[in-house]
Amino acid sequence: MRRGRFKLDTILSFKRWYGFTIKSNMFSKRRKAGGLIMNSQQSGIGGLLWKYFNAPGNVMFVTFNIITFAGLVTFNSLISAQRRQVFELRLIEAQNNMVIQSMGTLKNSTSEAIPTLKSNTKDEHVVKPKSDSPIHEYTFDEIELSSKPSRLTTYDSQVAKMSLFHMMYAYFLMKHVTSNGTTNPKSILWDEEIKIIQEMLSNVDGAAKQAGRDKLLRFFYSSWRKEFGSLFDNLHKSQKFHFPDWKYYPENMRYACSNLYKNDMHTIDDFAQFYESIHPKELKRLLRFWFADNLTLISPSVNGNKEDFYRTLIKDSYGDDPLFQKYSSILWNADSRKRFFFPTYADKQLRTASIDTILTVLQGYIILHEKKGIRHNAEIIRLISMIKKDCVIAKNQTGKGVRIFLPTDTRTDLIDDEFEHYDRMLRDRQKCYELVSRNPKVIKLLDKISKWNETTTT
Amino acid sequence: MSCLGIMSARKTVSSVLEYLKSGKVLGTRSPQILQSEKSILKNESTALRYKSYYPSLRKEDFISILPERILAPKADSGYMSDDTFQLVKCRDPKFFQFQDSYILLFRDNKAMRKYYESTSLSRIFKVRVKFNILPKNDGMIPVYSRYAKNLESAFQGGESYFKSIKEEQPIEDLSEQDLILLQKSVIPIEERSALIWNLPIQLKSHNIMDKFWFYDIKHCFKLYWDTQTGKTLHYVAFNDPVDCLKLKRNFHGVNFDDCPQYKLLVETLNGEC
Numbered sequence: 001m002r003r004g005r006f007k008l009d010t011i012l013s014f015k016r017w018y019g020f021t022i023k024s025n026m027f028s029k030r031r032k033a034g035g036l037i038m039n040s041q042q043s044g045i046g047g048l049l050w051k052y053f054n055a056p057g058n059v060m061f062v063t064f065n066i067i068t069f070a071g072l073v074t075f076n077s078l079i080s081a082q083r084r085q086v087f088e089l090r091l092i093e094a095q096n097n098m099v100i101q102s103m104g105t106l107k108n109s110t111s112e113a114i115p116t117l118k119s120n121t122k123d124e125h126v127v128k129p130k131s132d133s134p135i136h137e138y139t140f141d142e143i144e145l146s147s148k149p150s151r152l153t154t155y156d157s158q159v160a161k162m163s164l165f166h167m168m169y170a171y172f173l174m175k176h177v178t179s180n181g182t183t184n185p186k187s188i189l190w191d192e193e194i195k196i197i198q199e200m201l202s203n204v205d206g207a208a209k210q211a212g213r214d215k216l217l218r219f220f221y222s223s224w225r226k227e228f229g230s231l232f233d234n235l236h237k238s239q240k241f242h243f244p245d246w247k248y249y250p251e252n253m254r255y256a257c258s259n260l261y262k263n264d265m266h267t268i269d270d271f272a273q274f275y276e277s278i279h280p281k282e283l284k285r286l287l288r289f290w291f292a293d294n295l296t297l298i299s300p301s302v303n304g305n306k307e308d309f310y311r312t313l314i315k316d317s318y319g320d321d322p323l324f325q326k327y328s329s330i331l332w333n334a335d336s337r338k339r340f341f342f343p344t345y346a347d348k349q350l351r352t353a354s355i356d357t358i359l360t361v362l363q364g365y366i367i368l369h370e371k372k373g374i375r376h377n378a379e380i381i382r383l384i385s386m387i388k389k390d391c392v393i394a395k396n397q398t399g400k401g402v403r404i405f406l407p408t409d410t411r412t413d414l415i416d417d418e419f420e421h422y423d424r425m426l427r428d429r430q431k432c433y434e435l436v437s438r439n440p441k442v443i444k445l446l447d448k449i450s451k452w453n454e455t456t457t458t
Numbered sequence: 459m460s461c462l463g464i465m466s467a468r469k470t471v472s473s474v475l476e477y478l479k480s481g482k483v484l485g486t487r488s489p490q491i492l493q494s495e496k497s498i499l500k501n502e503s504t505a506l507r508y509k510s511y512y513p514s515l516r517k518e519d520f521i522s523i524l525p526e527r528i529l530a531p532k533a534d535s536g537y538m539s540d541d542t543f544q545l546v547k548c549r550d551p552k553f554f555q556f557q558d559s560y561i562l563l564f565r566d567n568k569a570m571r572k573y574y575e576s577t578s579l580s581r582i583f584k585v586r587v588k589f590n591i592l593p594k595n596d597g598m599i600p601v602y603s604r605y606a607k608n609l610e611s612a613f614q615g616g617e618s619y620f621k622s623i624k625e626e627q628p629i630e631d632l633s634e635q636d637l638i639l640l641q642k643s644v645i646p647i648e649e650r651s652a653l654i655w656n657l658p659i660q661l662k663s664h665n666i667m668d669k670f671w672f673y674d675i676k677h678c679f680k681l682y683w684d685t686q687t688g689k690t691l692h693y694v695a696f697n698d699p700v701d702c703l704k705l706k707r708n709f710h711g712v713n714f715d716d717c718p719q720y721k722l723l724v725e726t727l728n729g730e731c
Contacts, residue, residue, distance in 0.1 A: 134553030134682050134691055144509065150584035166529065169483060174474045178467060193484055197477050201470055220471045227475050231531040240528050242581055244485030 155235055157265040160297040162241040163232045164260055170224055171286055172253045189248045217282060221289040252280060267299045268340050272309040288313060292326040300340045310341040311360050318367050321374055328361045332407050342406060352403040358387060359441050366448055391432045402435045481530030488578045504570050506562040506589040513556040514729040517545040523580040542569050544638060551605035552623055553681055554653060554727060561598055599632050606644045613647045613695050616679030648727040649699040652706055654692045655723040659683055673701040703730050
């Protein structure tokens with residue numbers, strides 16, 4: 001009962017406000033018009049509207065809407081009209097101002113400028129200058145410009161080139177002083193230079209040229225560096241340096257000079273190119289001495305990978321203990337020189353070297369041991385443990401290859417739990433060992449080393 | 459392999475390096491000098507002219523281009539001593555404008571020839587230097603002494619400057635010793651003097667001194683103006699050389715009162731920048 005009453009009330013109020021009642025069968029499937037049409041007798045739009053507006057609620061709603069909309073439109077148009085008016089006013093004002101100003105300047109220039117000048121003359125005791133003027137007008141033909149554009153260089157590359165040149169010049173002088181006799185019939189001046197030095201040395205020993213050439217070059221380099229190292233710290237001097245006329249030099253020196261001149265010497269690629277272009281072995285060795293000390297004058301390669309050049313340097317230093325140690329120690333020493341040669345692994349600070357590189361170094365130590373009898377057991381053990389402990393499979397251009405992590409400056413033991421690739425690497429470890437064990441070079445080198453033990457024990 | 463051999467070889471190395479310490483390197487100077495140049499060098503001229511659009515070269519710049527200086531580890535190597543030559547910057551005696559050239563006045567003909575020969579392949583600003591040999595009496599010294607005289611009077615005040623340029627008395631040729639003395643007397647004035655281009659034409663000297671009150675200005679006056687183009691050139695004398703340099707550093711290239719038509723160009727007379 002109560003329920004029915006409530007229903008009736010709502011229907012009544014609904015009717016009063018909205019003009020129609022919701023009948024109980026309104027949502028039945030039989031009704032086709034969806035319940036919008038209230039009465040089947042009053043069909044058509046007119047009837048519908050009549051019904052709709054007959055209710056006070058609807059009328060109020062629509063009227064308010066219309067009034068609000070009209071209000072908004074009027075307000076908007078009023079504001080924009082006002083703005084336009086203001087803008088036009090300003091425009092006219094500005095135009096007027098411009099006209100007034102230009103007239104004013106005309107007036108000033110005619111009447112007011114002269115009095116200021118007059119007062120000037122009084123005040124400053126000025127004699128009217130003559131027709132001559134301090135303004136010098138240049139004509140195009142008059143201006144002298146250098147016809148040759150000079151090379152663009154950085155401070156570092158300039159210093160590198162200057163010291164390389166100086167070292168080579170000193171080296172050739174020394175070589176020719178010790179070798180006696182005329183070297184180049186074309187350049188008398190060079191020979192004169194040599195004679196001057198030879199006269200300084202009253203007793204040049206002919207035996208000098210053979211005597212310990214290896215050690216001599218090392219001595220030459222270290223004393224050259226000691227005497228002239230400070231020369232290249234002076235940026236004023238290196239900035240002023242330019243290549244001397246090398247036509248007076250002996251053939252080899254001329255060739256080296258022109259190559260060095262053409263070279264940019266910015267990146268390690270440039271140095272590698274220069275190094276490859278030089279053929280005399282002794283000069284190459286000198287360049288390796290220089291490069292080991294002056295690497296910082298040169299920028300790393302753009303792609304950060306110059307491993308092939310590193311292998312070249314290592315191979316060229318085979319049997320040359322001090323130089324070989326200098327270059328091989330780059331692998332494990334805590335220094336930044338690694339970044340010149342080796343690529344990073346997976347965008348980390350870690351750098352890796354290919355197994356070939358490690359083996360090349362290992363072979364160098366074996367050669368030192370076998371041919372020169374110099375033992376570097378600690379280094380050999382270190383290399384072998386690196387192959388064993390720090391190997392990883394990495395993708396390169398040719399496919400998957402084994403690479404070896406190089407110790408970083410802060411951590412010597414790389415593979416620990418912190419490293420996020422650790423799990424994956426552990427899984428790869430087995431594969432890695434397989435690959436290493438299949439490498440014939442590893443087997444061959446390890447075989448050699450194991451034979452030393454036999455010989456020492458037996 | 460004898461121990462003696464190694465010793466002597468080491469001695470060779472040391473002596474070669476010792477020789478190189480003098481900075482002598484073959485090819486840094488051209489050994490042949492053209493015949494025409496030789497004949498000019500032979501006559502008793504003692505001055506070289508160097509053309510440059512850069513007004514701030516100093517004597518050290520001309521000394522440092524000697525090949526021995528570049529390739530020797532010691533800073534003071536080479537034969538050049540302080541009194542080997544005097545550097546004279548060519549300036550217009552009236553408006554004090556730099557006239558795109560320097561004169562190197564040598565002690566004698568021999569010193570000049572030596573310098574000329576050793577710098578034949580040298581460069582300043584990466585450009586090969588080209589010195590012109592000046593004939594003995596080319597009238598450079600009177601021009602310089604007039605410049606010095608006018609500058610001295612300008613430093614005293616505008617009045618004396620205009621009096622001085624009006625007189626234009628012929629000045630007798632100075633001896634080299636006098637020139638050195640004159641140069642020495644002009645140095646303190648040059649370092650206290652600046653030229654300013656493009657200040658507004660209507661500004662009076664007290665306006666300028668008010669405007670630049672922060673700098674210790676002694677006095678200033680207009681050297682030149684043109685009512686048609688509005689170009690002006692002011693001479694400004696300072697009590698303190700530091701202020702002179704400061705004004706140059708702070709106002710060179712600045713638009714005066716933010717007006718693009720008054721773009722100031724400030725030049726110190728001693729060429730400091």
